[in-house]
Amino acid sequence: MKTIAIVGVGLIGGSFALAMRKAGFNGKIIGVSSPPTIQKALARAAIDEALPLAEAAAAADLVYLAQPISGIIATLDLLDTGALVTDAGSTKAVICETGRKLQRGRFIGGHPMAGKESRGVENADADLFRGRPYVLTAREPQLETWIERFGARLVILDPVEHDRLVAFVSHLPQLLSTTLAAVLAGKENVAGPAAADLTRLALSPYDIWRDIFATNAGPIDAALAAFIVRLEEVRTQLRSSDMEALFSQASTSARALRGK
Amino acid sequence: MKTIAIVGVGLIGGSFALAMRKAGFNGKIIGVSSPPTIQKALARAAIDEALPLAEAAAAADLVYLAQPISGIIATLDLLDTGALVTDAGSTKAVICETGRKLQRGRFIGGHPMAGKESRGVENADADLFRGRPYVLTAREPQLETWIERFGARLVILDPVEHDRLVAFVSHLPQLLSTTLAAVLAGKENVAGPAAADLTRLALSPYDIWRDIFATNAGPIDAALAAFIVRLEEVRTQLRSSDMEALFSQASTSARALRGK
Numbered sequence: 359m360k361t362i363a364i365v366g367v368g369l370i371g372g373s374f375a376l377a378m379r380k381a382g383f384n385g386k387i388i389g390v391s392s393p394p395t396i397q398k399a400l401a402r403a404a405i406d407e408a409l410p411l412a413e414a415a416a417a418a419d420l421v422y423l424a425q426p427i428s429g430i431i432a433t434l435d436l437l438d439t440g441a442l443v444t445d446a447g448s449t450k451a452v453i454c455e456t457g458r459k460l461q462r463g464r465f466i467g468g469h470p471m472a473g474k475e476s477r478g479v480e481n482a483d484a485d486l487f488r489g490r491p492y493v494l495t496a497r498e499p500q501l502e503t504w505i506e507r508f509g510a511r512l513v514i515l516d517p518v519e520h521d522r523l524v525a526f527v528s529h530l531p532q533l534l535s536t537t538l539a540a541v542l543a544g545k546e547n548v549a550g551p552a553a554a555d556l557t558r559l560a561l562s563p564y565d566i567w568r569d570i571f572a573t574n575a576g577p578i579d580a581a582l583a584a585f586i587v588r589l590e591e592v593r594t595q596l597r598s599s600d601m602e603a604l605f606s607q608a609s610t611s612a613r614a615l616r617g618k
Numbered sequence: 619m620k621t622i623a624i625v626g627v628g629l630i631g632g633s634f635a636l637a638m639r640k641a642g643f644n645g646k647i648i649g650v651s652s653p654p655t656i657q658k659a660l661a662r663a664a665i666d667e668a669l670p671l672a673e674a675a676a677a678a679d680l681v682y683l684a685q686p687i688s689g690i691i692a693t694l695d696l697l698d699t700g701a702l703v704t705d706a707g708s709t710k711a712v713i714c715e716t717g718r719k720l721q722r723g724r725f726i727g728g729h730p731m732a733g734k735e736s737r738g739v740e741n742a743d744a745d746l747f748r749g750r751p752y753v754l755t756a757r758e759p760q761l762e763t764w765i766e767r768f769g770a771r772l773v774i775l776d777p778v779e780h781d782r783l784v785a786f787v788s789h790l791p792q793l794l795s796t797t798l799a800a801v802l803a804g805k806e807n808v809a810g811p812a813a814a815d816l817t818r819l820a821l822s823p824y825d826i827w828r829d830i831f832a833t834n835a836g837p838i839d840a841a842l843a844a845f846i847v848r849l850e851e852v853r854t855q856l857r858s859s860d861m862e863a864l865f866s867q868a869s870t871s872a873r874a875l876r877g878k
Contacts, residue, residue, distance in 0.1 A: 491807065527810065536865060541786065542786060543874075548751050610803075611803040
């Protein structure tokens with residue numbers, strides 16, 4: 359692999375570039391982004407040069423799509439390249455379906471499950487993926503090698519199974535936090551640390567979520583339905599000793615979820 | 619006020635003692651607790667001496683009950699004192715009902731909405747209440763003066779209204795976190811920062827919660843029901859532009875809840 363084109367050089371695209379450099383990649387990294395982003399990416403030494411999409415894709419062995427989901431889909435629709443193509447979108451079924459229509463080249467969906475509150479290439483971090491799951495939708499030895507060098511935890515998942523799982527582990531927590539914050543409006547004067555803790559995610563901007571809801575509404579609806587069923591059970595158990603078993607099970611699961 | 623008896627010298631009782639000292643109280647502080655706790659409280663200089671409950675209550679102008687809720691209720695049942703009595707229990711209706719039966723003395727319910735993950739007098743902190751709500755169930759000039767000196771935010775709330783509010787701002791977040799952790803069991807391999815964030819509260823030990831569920835099951839059930847109604851609405855809105863309004867409302871509320 360000699361030349362990489364990164365389309366969308368924000369937090370994830372920029373971190374991918376820095377992680378590749380740190381992991382020993384010494385080929386060329388081309389950025390495809392808006393002029394202000396390109397300026398910041400060059401200043402950050404995340405990319406070597408900037409080109410329009412068609413020229414970058416023609417020059418690259420690997421095209422890395424790190425735009426918002428709708429941007430990834432739009433790019434895939436017009437991409438013409440013989441290169442290996444992957445992405446960093448947080449839903450996979452719709453993206454992989456679009457990727458299968460590539461005339462040339464080969465698409466493997468990806469989802470680095472890492473993030474930061476602060477966005478943009480100025481916050482890019484060579485270690486952003488370290489210790490975090492990095493999902494690929496199929497095996498691909500070249501990509502796997504680099505992901506392992508990043509110190510990320512490689513997870514191979516079918517796109518549909520990926521979307522079902524992230525509806526639970528990522529989209530459900532976001533919607534619980536958002537809904538809780540809305541329900542607690544007007545009760546701020548007695549809010550303690552528990553409310554603050556559970557509503558941190560509710561500060562997330564909507565622009566990321568529009569695309570997630572548009573491409574994963576079915577699995578999210580199923581996760582919400584499953585959660586409501588469990589919460590109705592909790593209502594019936596409130597006065598019973600079943601609550602102790604629930605707390606114990608939840609505490610074990612929480613430790614595992616938090617990597618402890 | 620010359621002599622304070624603190625019953626239950628753990629994190630909250632110990633922090634109350636240290637906060638009183640810092641706020642300028644220079645009378646005597648008597649601790650009522652188990653022998654190992656008394657040793658730690660003396661070592662921490664949170665209390666001046668230790669006495670059994672009856673003697674401490676007889677000597678005190680203020681009795682501060684900082685045990686678990688069931689302990690506070692048991693103490694109120696057998697307390698005989700002419701002093702002002704208050705408590706730090708996290709539900710108020712059942713405790714205040716018990717407090718009203720005091721033969722002598724006068725009971726005002728209290729709830730400092732502050733805490734820490736680490737418990738015990740060894741983690742007591744003179745600034746634990748600073749910037750946090752401190753609820754009293756009725757006006758009481760002496761208590762109000764000290765609470766203001768702690769830098770806490772005084773909130774006067776009827777016990778029933780208090781319990782209705784904490785069911786939303788405190789007990790509901792805990793149960794959402796616990797239920798989410800239980801629902802996510804087995805999905806740890808793809809859990810990202812959102813799942814970790816929302817399940818931190820699920821690590822809470824059950825022993826505190828047993829008493830809360832026992833004394834506030836009705837309001838908690840109502841809060842869970844209200845949350846489920848809102849979550850069912852979210853299910854119907856997932857594909858609509860209403861989600862943008864929800865995120866915007868939630869983000870405003872979250873900032874207020876987090877004091878930003």
